[in-house]
Amino acid sequence: MEYTSLVDSSLDLNAYPLRLFDEAPKQEVKCNFFELGLGRKKSEKAETGALMEELNRVSAENKKLTEMLTVVCENYEALKSRLMNYTSKNSGTDQISTTSRKRKAESPTNHYNNGVIDGTNGNSESSLSDEESSKKPREEHIKATISRVCVRTEASDTSLLVKDGYQWRKYGQKVTRDNPCPRAYFKCSFAPSCPVKKKVSQILSFTYQSLKILDTPDEFLDLGLVLKLNDGC
DNA sequence: ATTCTTTGACCACTC
């Protein structure tokens, strides 16, 4: 597992609180030794009890955090395996998107041109013919797989660029009917075969961005939609 | 030379 090399599983999550207790009482004990003499043993017992109690509490917290880390690592591995599955499958379908670049030559079932819609065409329900797969279920599928996330920006930020840590290539811009501000269309530039797209729009005083990804040729995986809010909102 | 952005045109879809 790669994450083991990135994440130190032997977390000393509560090392700092322990050190605090280690150092502070030592000074106090030293004082007691010189100033109080025989009262030292009694105070040491009390401190030991307090330390043991604190140690138990910290150990429980450490255990809880370790469990949380395990869950995060498991989720990471699951996502990683899904991505690997998709990229391996997609490499076999690249020819479809590269053979016909001009839309005039494209057939109605061209996977790349139809984008979102094709996510339902080549799925396990392929027993359905093209006529049987009506348009309305497709739209419902699309709506169900696009989510949105908000990101606040400065009011002066009128660009449609959203820094989300990923590499995007802008491939189009449109002015939509219900919005005077243009909408930008981005594709993931991480890999040529990457099907992830997003669109960013600015509506009145805020900007939103949608993300969608083909987890497999059969279905979509929501990544979230970013709502880029200006300060004025 | 390569990558990215811009932008007009094209196409599919809806009404």
Added chain:
DNA sequence: AGAGTGGTCAAAGAA
């Protein structure tokens, strides 16, 4: 059938 709209392509230019 035709107009309007959204999504995409691809050439040209910029970085």
